Amino acid sequence: MFPTTRRSVIAALASDDSDERRRAFDTFVALYWKPLYKYLRVARGREVADAEDLTQSFLAKCFENGSLSAYDAAKASFRTFLRLLFDRFVANELKASQRQKRGGRSVQLDFGDAEIEIAREHDRGGSPEDYFQREWARSVFSLAVERLRDEADLTRFAIFEAYDLDDASHASYRETGERFGISESNVTNALAAMRRCFRGIVLDVLREATASEAEYRAEVRSLLGVDA
Amino acid sequence: MTWLSDNAVAHLRAVAELPDFSHTRYQLQREIARGGMGVVYEAEDAELHRHVAIKVLASELASEDAIERMRVEARTIARLEHPGIVPLHDVGLLPDGRLWYAMKLVRGRRLDELNAPAADLLRVFLRICEAVAFAHANGIVHCDLKPENVMLGDFGEVLVMDWGVARETGARDAQIAGTRGFMAPEQERGDAVDASADIFALGVMLRTILPSKLPHALDAICAKASASVKSDRYETARHLADDVSRWLDSQPVSAYRENVFERAGRWLSRNRALVTIVLAYLVMRVIVIFWIHR
Numbered sequence: 001m002f003p004t005t006r007r008s009v010i011a012a013l014a015s016d017d018s019d020e021r022r023r024a025f026d027t028f029v030a031l032y033w034k035p036l037y038k039y040l041r042v043a044r045g046r047e048v049a050d051a052e053d054l055t056q057s058f059l060a061k062c063f064e065n066g067s068l069s070a071y072d073a074a075k076a077s078f079r080t081f082l083r084l085l086f087d088r089f090v091a092n093e094l095k096a097s098q099r100q101k102r103g104g105r106s107v108q109l110d111f112g113d114a115e116i117e118i119a120r121e122h123d124r125g126g127s128p129e130d131y132f133q134r135e136w137a138r139s140v141f142s143l144a145v146e147r148l149r150d151e152a153d154l155t156r157f158a159i160f161e162a163y164d165l166d167d168a169s170h171a172s173y174r175e176t177g178e179r180f181g182i183s184e185s186n187v188t189n190a191l192a193a194m195r196r197c198f199r200g201i202v203l204d205v206l207r208e209a210t211a212s213e214a215e216y217r218a219e220v221r222s223l224l225g226v227d228a
Numbered sequence: 229m230t231w232l233s234d235n236a237v238a239h240l241r242a243v244a245e246l247p248d249f250s251h252t253r254y255q256l257q258r259e260i261a262r263g264g265m266g267v268v269y270e271a272e273d274a275e276l277h278r279h280v281a282i283k284v285l286a287s288e289l290a291s292e293d294a295i296e297r298m299r300v301e302a303r304t305i306a307r308l309e310h311p312g313i314v315p316l317h318d319v320g321l322l323p324d325g326r327l328w329y330a331m332k333l334v335r336g337r338r339l340d341e342l343n344a345p346a347a348d349l350l351r352v353f354l355r356i357c358e359a360v361a362f363a364h365a366n367g368i369v370h371c372d373l374k375p376e377n378v379m380l381g382d383f384g385e386v387l388v389m390d391w392g393v394a395r396e397t398g399a400r401d402a403q404i405a406g407t408r409g410f411m412a413p414e415q416e417r418g419d420a421v422d423a424s425a426d427i428f429a430l431g432v433m434l435r436t437i438l439p440s441k442l443p444h445a446l447d448a449i450c451a452k453a454s455a456s457v458k459s460d461r462y463e464t465a466r467h468l469a470d471d472v473s474r475w476l477d478s479q480p481v482s483a484y485r486e487n488v489f490e491r492a493g494r495w496l497s498r499n500r501a502l503v504t505i506v507l508a509y510l511v512m513r514v515i516v517i518f519w520i521h522r
Binding site: 034117120141149164165176193195198199202 | 229230231232233234235236237241243244245248250286323341400446456
């Protein structure tokens with residue numbers, strides 16, 4: 001069923017209610033800052049200081065002057081619109097040589113964390129667009145995992161983390177059960193429940209990250225690979 | 229925020245899409261196919277210890293309309309109990325609201341993957357016509373007949389699949405569904421459709437599965453079935469099948485008026501054994517007469 005409780009942050013960013021706008025902006029930042037920063041660093045080859053400054057300036061500008069309200073769902077996905085807007089912003093900033101941290105709302109971002117992630121990533125192939133798409137998918141899933149961690153039962157989440165998130169672990173259901181002191185069938189049930197919740201949260205995040213029904217469907221198809 | 233490796237993202241992508249059947253008696257084994265409406269998986273029925281195919285509605289389509297549409301598809305298949313139509317075993321809703329239904333798992337290949345002599349293909353075609361005629365008799369039009377939607381089992385089964393866009397005879401659909409090239413003109417226009425639309429698709433299908441150079445009579449059968457004017461087509465799928473059967477038996481077909489040479493040729497081919505015996509007798513007589521008068 002469609003997640004109806006989540007509202008599109010893109011719509012909420014244009015809200016008259018400042019609290020709603022701020023909450024939407026926080027979600028927007030959580031979802032997009034890393035893909036944008038890493039896109040500059042890896043796909044566009046910018047230096048760390050440059051990329052940090054430009055990402056922060058861009059996000060601050062988005063909040064202050066409402067440049068995201070120019071988005072037209074009929075023309076492209078929000079993700080594509082944002083990347084093109086970011087490209088244009090970076091080009092203008094560099095051309096005018098006026099790059100500086102802007103005033104107003106400051107955006108707290110952990111760039112050191114993003115740099116550690118870049119060092120750990122192996123797949124940097126494809127076009128800049130492909131790279132941005134990949135990072136965006138990683139960001140959606142990461143946000144969903146964080147929300148799941150907040151909502152789920154501790155043991156069940158630990159099982160999910162050990163079995164579905166840990167690359168190094170090749171444990172079977174039986175071995176995972178032994179590790180957590182539960183039966184194999186309980187591992188199966190816990191994983192099924194966690195995956196079901198995770199899927200629901202991913203759909204929620206996508207609902208928030210898109211502006212229209214058509215875009216939502218296209219992003220679900222793109223992210224979950226239905227037509228892949 | 230948790231950093232996820234490329235492998236973890238790929239794994240999560242797979243498990244997030246994977247339907248949750250933990251509350252049912254089915255255990256998913258592998259994905260078989262993906263289509264416009266959903267994904268088909270092979271699963272094991274833990275109660276009956278048999279393998280089944282389970283079709284699950286695609287995530288991005290899980291709207292009330294799509295669920296209802298798939299429910300109608302399931303009910304349509306359930307109504308059509310025929311050896312040529314894949315039987316439905318079970319239907320249900322996943323915890324996330326997606327509809328699924330379990331059906332017979334057909335092991336084999338699709339008609340478009342079959343490489344066989346024309347006569348064998350025609351015999352398969354006759355079985356398809358029987359199943360389609362049965363659906364028509366029950367007031368259902370398939371609306372998407374094509375070689376890709378026919379499965380041939382390893383033990384001679386011929387099954388018409390994918391009833392996802394089937395509708396009641398005479399129904400009009402706001403959404404034009406079907407496969408371009410196989411759709412009758414009235415179906416492409418979005419007009420109300422009846423059995424005639426399927427007969428058109430059967431005609432195109434027949435031409436598609438057979439070699440490009442066809443005998444005139446067979447060519448005429450294809451042309452009559454896939455005539456753009458509805459009233460020029462066969463009246464029923466059974467009439468089309470009858471004509472194909474007659475052609476297989478070297479009898480005249482209703483779709484083609486043959487000339488005297490063709491009639492003689494068909495008579496010769498139909499009575500090949502008799503003609504061979506008579507010819508052999510005549511040759512023997514000639515040899516004997518020649519030997520006596522030597």
